[in-house]
Amino acid sequence: MAQTxxxxxxxxxxxxxxxxxxxxxxxxxxxxxxxxxxxxTLFTAYLIALYGPxxxxxxxxxQDVRGDLVFPVRGFPSLYWxxxxxxxxxxxxxxxxxxxxxxxxxxVTILTVVISFLAGLAFRRxxxxxxxxxxxxxxxxxxxxxxxxxxVGLLFNALGLETHWYSSALGAQLSWTLPFGVLVMxxxxxxxxHAWEEASRDLGASRWQxxxxxxxxxxxxxxxxxxxxxxxLSYDEFARTLQTAGPLxxxxxxxxxxxxxxxxxxxxxxxxxxxVVSFIIIVASLYAIASMQKRRARREASH
Amino acid sequence: MTKAQGHIELAGxxxxxxxxxxxxxxxxxxxxxxxxxxxxxxxxxxxxTILRMIAGHEDPTEGxxxxxGENVVGLPPVERRTAMMFQSYALFPHLSVxxxxxxxxxxxxxxxxxxxxxxxxxIEKVRLEELRDRMPNQLSGGQQQRVALARAxxxxxxxxxxxxxxxxxDEQLRVQMRTELxxxxxxxxxxxxxxxxxxxxxxxxxxxVIVMEKGQIRQAGPPRDVYSFPxxxxxxxxxxxxxxxxxxxxxxxxxxxxxxxPEQKAIRVPCAPEGAPERGTQADVAIRRDDIALLKxxxxxxxxxxxxxxxxxxxxxxxxxxxxxxxxIGDDDFIVYVPERKFFETPFQIGDLALAAWDVGYGRxxx
Numbered sequence: 001m002a003q004t005x006x007x008x009x010x011x012x013x014x015x016x017x018x019x020x021x022x023x024x025x026x027x028x029x030x031x032x033x034x035x036x037x038x039x040x041t042l043f044t045a046y047l048i049a050l051y052g053p054x055x056x057x058x059x060x061x062x063q064d065v066r067g068d069l070v071f072p073v074r075g076f077p078s079l080y081w082x083x084x085x086x087x088x089x090x091x092x093x094x095x096x097x098x099x100x101x102x103x104x105x106x107x108v109t110i111l112t113v114v115i116s117f118l119a120g121l122a123f124r125r126x127x128x129x130x131x132x133x134x135x136x137x138x139x140x141x142x143x144x145x146x147x148x149x150x151x152v153g154l155l156f157n158a159l160g161l162e163t164h165w166y167s168s169a170l171g172a173q174l175s176w177t178l179p180f181g182v183l184v185m186x187x188x189x190x191x192x193x194h195a196w197e198e199a200s201r202d203l204g205a206s207r208w209q210x211x212x213x214x215x216x217x218x219x220x221x222x223x224x225x226x227x228x229x230x231x232x233l234s235y236d237e238f239a240r241t242l243q244t245a246g247p248l249x250x251x252x253x254x255x256x257x258x259x260x261x262x263x264x265x266x267x268x269x270x271x272x273x274x275x276v277v278s279f280i281i282i283v284a285s286l287y288a289i290a291s292m293q294k295r296r297a298r299r300e301a302s303h
Numbered sequence: 304m305t306k307a308q309g310h311i312e313l314a315g316x317x318x319x320x321x322x323x324x325x326x327x328x329x330x331x332x333x334x335x336x337x338x339x340x341x342x343x344x345x346x347x348x349x350x351x352t353i354l355r356m357i358a359g360h361e362d363p364t365e366g367x368x369x370x371x372g373e374n375v376v377g378l379p380p381v382e383r384r385t386a387m388m389f390q391s392y393a394l395f396p397h398l399s400v401x402x403x404x405x406x407x408x409x410x411x412x413x414x415x416x417x418x419x420x421x422x423x424x425x426i427e428k429v430r431l432e433e434l435r436d437r438m439p440n441q442l443s444g445g446q447q448q449r450v451a452l453a454r455a456x457x458x459x460x461x462x463x464x465x466x467x468x469x470x471x472x473d474e475q476l477r478v479q480m481r482t483e484l485x486x487x488x489x490x491x492x493x494x495x496x497x498x499x500x501x502x503x504x505x506x507x508x509x510x511x512v513i514v515m516e517k518g519q520i521r522q523a524g525p526p527r528d529v530y531s532f533p534x535x536x537x538x539x540x541x542x543x544x545x546x547x548x549x550x551x552x553x554x555x556x557x558x559x560x561x562x563x564x565p566e567q568k569a570i571r572v573p574c575a576p577e578g579a580p581e582r583g584t585q586a587d588v589a590i591r592r593d594d595i596a597l598l599k600x601x602x603x604x605x606x607x608x609x610x611x612x613x614x615x616x617x618x619x620x621x622x623x624x625x626x627x628x629x630x631x632i633g634d635d636d637f638i639v640y641v642p643e644r645k646f647f648e649t650p651f652q653i654g655d656l657a658l659a660a661w662d663v664g665y666g667r668x669x670x
Contacts, residue, residue: 195393198360203407203458204381213410217397 054275061268069263081269094270097254098277100165104250105234107166108173112181112230113223119178120185124194141179145239148175153243163246172240177233181226188222224289231281236274307336308371308384308461309494311357316366318352318518326352328518330366334511339488339495341505343541344515350498351466353515357496358387358464370462386455387464391471392447394439400450401426401435407458421457429453429487444472445480452487463488465497469504481507502542506530514538535670536587544640545589547669548632552580560668562588565633570609572666580668587669593640594665597627598658599649608660613637615655627651629659 060067061082064075085094123130140148152172156163163169196218200210216223238252245253251274258267311334318327327349334340342350355361357368359380367374375383394403401422402409408418426435429449439447448468455463468484469477485508488495499505505512506526513523514537522534533539539547550562553569558576563569572588580586604610613629620626625646629637639659651657 193391193393195389195391196395199387199389199393199395199454200406200410202358202360202380202385202387203410203454204379205406205410209410213406214395214397218395220397 054271057268057271058275060265061272063265067265069265069267081264081266082273084264084266085269085273093249094251094254097249097251100248101235101251104165104170104173105231107170108177108234109227109230111170111174112177113227115174115178116181116185116226117219117223119182120189123182123186124189137179137182140175143175145176145237146242148172149240149243152240156244163244165241165245165248165250168244168246169241169250172244173234173237176237176240177230180229180233184226184229185222188219188225192218220292221289224285228282228285232278235278235281309336310334310369310371311462311494311496312367312369312372313353313357314367314369316353316356316363316368318349318356318361319364325364325518327356327363330518330520332513332520332523334494334496336371337492337494338510339485339497339508340511340513341509342496342498342513342515343500343502343505345500345541348515349518350513350515354387354464354466354496354498357383357462358385359383360387381458383462384458384460385462385464386458386460388448388451388455388466388468390466390468392439392451394447394450394454396439399436399438400431400442403439403450404454404457406454425453425457428456428490445476448472448480449483452484456487456491460493462494462496463491465495467498467500469499469501477504484508502530506542514541516541531591532667533589533669536589539587539589539669544593545591546595546632546635546637547587547589548635548637549585549587552582552584552586554582555579559663560586562586564611567611567632570611570666571663572609572668573664574668578668589667589669590661590665592638593624593642595639595659595661597639597641597646597651598660600656600658602658604658604660607663609663609666610658610660611637612656612658615651615653615657618651618653627657629657 056071059073059076060069060071062077062079063073064078064080066074067078067081068074123134149172152168152175153163156168161167192215196214197210200214201207205213236252237250238256241250241253249257255267255270255274258270311332313330313332316327316330317325319325330353342353344350352361356363357370359375359378363376368376370383370385380387395406398406401419404425405418405422408421413421423435426432429452431446431449431453434442434446434450439450442450448471451468465484469480472480481504484495484497497505497508506529509526511523512526512529514521514529516537522529522538529538530542530544533542533545536547539545548562548564548570550564550567550570553561553563555561555574558573560572560574560579561569562572570588574580598604598610600612611632613632615627616630617628618625619628620643621640622643624640624642627639627641627646629639631637637659
């Protein structure tokens with residue numbers, strides 16, 4: 001009996017292999033349907049369109065002194081143009097601009113996280129004017145950045161204030177990062193059970209203890225996401241900063257002005273460097289989250 | 304007069320969220336110290352609101368709430384010495400079982416070594432030793448409930464409030480956890496107030512059942528009183544197990560009222576002489592489904608029995624008894640629970656004529 005069953009099964013499949021293979025929707029070992037190749041081609045084209053341009057820039061930045069702005073690549077690989085970049089002879093104030101951009105991004109990140117968190121908490125209940133505030137927030141998200149930046153610049157001018165990267169540009173960037181942050185917070189808070197807060201209160205926690213011991217730890221992944229958004233949106237913000245940065249440039253503005261004056265691969269070297277910085281920041285924050293979770297797990301295990 | 308710690312008194316408690324409708328409408332109630340009390344009612348009847356007001360998560364619009372003889376309105380939960388177990392348990396997802404249980408000690412500033420020792424003692428009490436380092440999402444429903452219970456009990460409350468504690472569990476576990484809740488209550492010796500919409504849960508657990516409808520108490524008392532002697536149609540139907548028949552009062556003599564259901568001859572129902580309804584008015588009578596015998600029409604009938612003829616419409620085998628559904632009386636279903644052995648001695652088929660008979664004394668006139 002035990003032997004007859006597999007035999008029957010195999011004879012049944014031997015009788016109808018073609019029909020099964022031709023009509024099967026599930027993956028099979030045989031020939032793939034033509035749609036697979038069509039979609040694979042489309043996906044490859046998408047990858048090339050997405051990463052191709054950046055890849056060209058990275059490759060072209062590693063040329064030597066004979067290098068030019070266009071292909072073919074000459075004297076690959078070399079760090080010559082990276083050296084040029086930091087010699088400051090031909091380029092602008094890269095180091096200063098980088099410095100300012102990082103500082104600005106950090107301030108923007110902190111403000112975005114704090115304000116988005118508080119706004120998220122406020123929006124859990126209805127209050128007078130909540131729809132208006134929400135609409136205004138979305139408005140500043142969809143408003144053309146360049147126009148908004150010019151507006152901020154004009155306003156500062158009318159008020160007799162000087163525009164600076166740490167004042168007017170900060171405000172202009174917040175108009176961009178805050179709506180993002182608040183929307184991410186909405187998503188994070190939609191998964192937050194109100195009963196956790198009540199349970200905390202029931203167990204004797206003060207409001208501040210509830211925020212510190214329950215809300216912030218539970219919402220930590222959302223808060224890190226808000227921080228990442230804040231940092232990256234600020235770090236490469238251009239349109240809103242253009243008219244509001246004042247006398248000293250942020251990094252994206254510096255790069256842009258370089259494209260107007262410099263015609264050497266050091267421009268590409270700069271592109272490579274800034275990309276690397278972005279990657280480092282993202283990897284560092286992901287690593288921070290992972291180690292945070294690991295430490296928590298270890299702490300609990302060691303109890 | 305000083306009251307025992309876990310004695311609760313609600314005096315004229317009203318709660319209105321919008322100022323127009325009352326979620327809780329004038330509750331007066333005393334719950335003795337150390338009792339297991341169940342609020343029973345459909346969703347939206349105000350039972351959870353009452354629980355939350357006792358817990359201190361809502362304030363009454365009017366009235367007083369006294370715990371251990373002192374008015375606690377306006378006090379936070381800690382000062383009331385109440386603890387609540389939430390419907391979905393509300394365990395903190397970022398803390399281990401042990402840290403969840405130790406949370407109330409942590410916010411009170413108890414040193415780490417001491418609070419972990421206390422938490423471990425509680426963990427032992429609820430038999431969670433192997434799970435102490437697990438996170439809540441790694442626990443089953445029953446385990447989560449035990450953690451929630453331990454987390455609430457460690458605050459040494461005088462009243463434990465449970466909001467639909469068994470609704471998140473499957474049927475089998477529900478019965479098991481029911482026993483565990485009762486055991487915990489006896490072990491802790493404190494007042495438990497339990498909100499549920501399941502009558503079986505309420506009568507199985509409670510010393511005192513409070514049946515609610517639309518913000519008001521319909522009946523409060525020991526489970527046997529509420530189940531066997533319902534005061535009105537609502538309580539009888541909500542607790543189940545009763546046939547409620549409506550009829551017209553045709554007269555009364557010697558503490559017996561004659562009540563005529565639509566298209567039937569009059570049935571006799573006992574009643575207190577002072578509480579007799581007037582002739583010509585409508586009245587409801589309740590008869591327990593398991594108090595009714597099913598006779599063949601040919602059988603001779605004792606004069607002390609009340610009978611109603613009917614045709615068998617449906618049968619359901621229930622194991623220990625058979626549920627026989629007869630023709631409805633007016634708008635009311637008429638169901639008889641016949642003990643299994645008895646049913647199969649003289650079985651009925653669907654469509655058979657039968658005579659439902661019960662002792663006059665089993666009928667109960669409802670308010």
